[in-house]
Amino acid sequence: xxxxxxxxNSSVQDKENTIVKLLMDxxxxxxxxxxxxxxxxxxxxxxxxxxISALARSIVYTxxxxxGTKKEVLNYKTKHGETAFxxxxxxxxxxxxxxxxxxxxxxxxxxxxxxxxxxxxxxxEKCHMRVCTPLKPMLAKPTKGVGVVLKxxxxxxxxxxxxxxxxxx
Numbered sequence: 673x674x675x676x677x678x679x680x681n682s683s684v685q686d687k688e689n690t691i692v693k694l695l696m697d698x699x700x701x702x703x704x705x706x707x708x709x710x711x712x713x714x715x716x717x718x719x720x721x722x723x724i725s726a727l728a729r730s731i732v733y734t735x736x737x738x739x740g741t742k743k744e745v746l747n748y749k750t751k752h753g754e755t756a757f758x759x760x761x762x763x764x765x766x767x768x769x770x771x772x773x774x775x776x777x778x779x780x781x782x783x784x785x786x787x788x789x790x791x792x793x794x795x796x797e798k799c800h801m802r803v804c805t806p807l808k809p810m811l812a813k814p815t816k817g818v819g820v821v822l823k824x825x826x827x828x829x830x831x832x833x834x835x836x837x838x839x840x841x
Contacts, residue, residue: 724772727782728765732757735789760790767792771799773808 691710695703734746749757771781781799788794801807815821821832 720772724768725761725765727785728761728768731785731789732760732764736786764790764792767795771795774801775799775805776808777805 691706694706698706732748735748748760752760768781768785771784772778775781777799781795784795784798788798815824
């Protein structure tokens with residue numbers, strides 16, 4: 673079945689008709705899977721958080737940007753120890769989550785990680801906000817005061833707005 677990407681007045685009805693046809697054509701198990709897929713709850717145990725954690729661990733464990741070079745490190749944990757490995761995993765996991773919120777395109781994130789390995793600055797540079805790409809909801813990052821915000825955004829145009837309980841920049 674070809675699923676058309678429609679827009680306009682009848683697009684909602686077209687999508688509903690496609691879903692109804694899929695459900696009618698599928699057996700019980702397929703219908704369950706279709707409903708779970710539409711609800712973004714596949715119940716496979718592979719939640720986004722798990723995938724991000726696994727991705728970070730794999731990149732840290734064997735840095736792809738070093739493979740085939742004289743600097744080759746094929747087992748970060750053995751070379752640097754368990755504590756350093758876990759710290760680097762947590763740091764990269766945070767960077768991946770941040771990149772996924774600003775640019776929810778896992779293909780681009782993975783390709784950047786494969787090219788630049790643990791270079792979080794490159795990840796931030798390549799996978800950042802883009803015009804016409806929706807952002808994922810992000811939690812605010814509390815700071816100690818306005819001075820911290822001003823220092824972080826020094827030399828950059830930005831907007832501030834007052835809130836009853838603080839500022840947002």
